[in-house]
Amino acid sequence: MTTQMEMQQKLEALREKETVRILAMESSCDETACAIIENGRKIVSSVIFSQVDTHALYGGVVPEIASRAHVDACDRVIDQALKEAGMTFGDVDALACTYGPGLVGALLTGVNCMKGLSYTTRLPLVPVNHIEGHVSANFLTTQDLEPPFICLVVSGGHSHLVRVNDYGDYTLLGQTVDDAAGEAFDKAARVLGLNYPGGPLLSKLAEGGNDTYLTLPHPHPDGRYDFSFSGLKTAFLNACHKMDQKGEELPKADLAASFEKAVVDTLCERAMLALKDSGLNTLCLAGGVSANKRLRTQMEQLAKKRHFRLCMPELWLCTDNAAMIGSAAYYRLRKGELAGLDLNAVPALSLV
Ligand code: KG4
Ligand code: ZN
Numbered sequence: 001m002t003t004q005m006e007m008q009q010k011l012e013a014l015r016e017k018e019t020v021r022i023l024a025m026e027s028s029c030d031e032t033a034c035a036i037i038e039n040g041r042k043i044v045s046s047v048i049f050s051q052v053d054t055h056a057l058y059g060g061v062v063p064e065i066a067s068r069a070h071v072d073a074c075d076r077v078i079d080q081a082l083k084e085a086g087m088t089f090g091d092v093d094a095l096a097c098t099y100g101p102g103l104v105g106a107l108l109t110g111v112n113c114m115k116g117l118s119y120t121t122r123l124p125l126v127p128v129n130h131i132e133g134h135v136s137a138n139f140l141t142t143q144d145l146e147p148p149f150i151c152l153v154v155s156g157g158h159s160h161l162v163r164v165n166d167y168g169d170y171t172l173l174g175q176t177v178d179d180a181a182g183e184a185f186d187k188a189a190r191v192l193g194l195n196y197p198g199g200p201l202l203s204k205l206a207e208g209g210n211d212t213y214l215t216l217p218h219p220h221p222d223g224r225y226d227f228s229f230s231g232l233k234t235a236f237l238n239a240c241h242k243m244d245q246k247g248e249e250l251p252k253a254d255l256a257a258s259f260e261k262a263v264v265d266t267l268c269e270r271a272m273l274a275l276k277d278s279g280l281n282t283l284c285l286a287g288g289v290s291a292n293k294r295l296r297t298q299m300e301q302l303a304k305k306r307h308f309r310l311c312m313p314e315l316w317l318c319t320d321n322a323a324m325i326g327s328a329a330y331y332r333l334r335k336g337e338l339a340g341l342d343l344n345a346v347p348a349l350s351l352v
Helices: 003-016 052-056 063-085 104-121 130-141 181-191 198-206 230-245 252-278 293-306 323-334
Strands: 021-026 031-038 042-050 094-100 125-129 149-154 159-166 169-175 282-286 309-311
Touching (some): 021 063, 021 323, 031 063, 052 063, 063 104, 094 130, 104 125, 125 130, 125 323, 130 149, 130 159, 130 282, 130 323, 149 252, 159 252, 169 252, 181 198, 181 230, 198 252, 230 252, 293 309
Parallel strands (some): 021 094, 094 125, 149 282, 282 309
Antiparallel strands (some): 021 031, 031 042, 159 169
């Protein structure tokens, strides 16, 4: 029997199994992570090795350094995840890994590591889309959450508004026409002299600031649910440069608060429009930017006022982790999806 046929048979058996444990790996950017997840909902163990201190020296992620660091860390995070769970590969039913979108070298490290493990352990390997992983972080935090719902996915590389019709079934409603929300946060933070990743630092700085200090444009791209952050970012950079040229000291907290307000207002406005038009009553947030305090608070206020159900991943599940990949993999496995040993990294993989 070929390896592929053997894996397919195992996967078929797992579709009926009551308890399915998946060991998942995430390596699409600068976090090497491994987690063991039961039935898509329960975190048995989770390990995240962040490379952020290394990349902070360069002001952003250096792809080649990220790939090498993943190679160094992958065995360690897998061992640690098994150890924390008190398990061996004999207790695991399937493997999963992110195969896109992300940095090609970083993705390849995880994909190759898991293909090798799949071959040696004879465990089926489930391929996972990183953005689907972010959406699935909500299944780990809100145990009774079921599709359909609307999800606002805002990370360093992506800003999407999607209708989650069913597990693994999405309709793309809107997306950014230029920069991603997290990318805009990181660029604005850099102008304020903050290090990488700037989003959380800018947000901290904004806490004591006056958010009406600077009025920023409120772009409306053609698509009803689309976002645009590039004009906002440029207006912000120009305002800062002008003050700099005049020798004025930058009121950093006020600038940070004004910028954060502009981004969060846009995200809330588009999400409300999509939710209202859909006729659905549940909105989920996902991705690194969903850890933003102002976004979470503003959405909570809207949920109270407009009577919809708001779900947000726990803070640590908003940014990159492997637990969310293990959750997404469970629902893919239930549909019978399996990666062959020819699985490749797909850096520009889309969700829909
Ligand atoms: O989802 P993620 O960890 O990685 C990608 O898939 O891109 O998102 C990282 C992004 C970075 O741009 C980071 O600055 C932003 O999320 N971010 C935040 C906050 N925490 C992370 N942005 C604003 N406020 C935060 N608290
Ligand atoms: Zn991510």
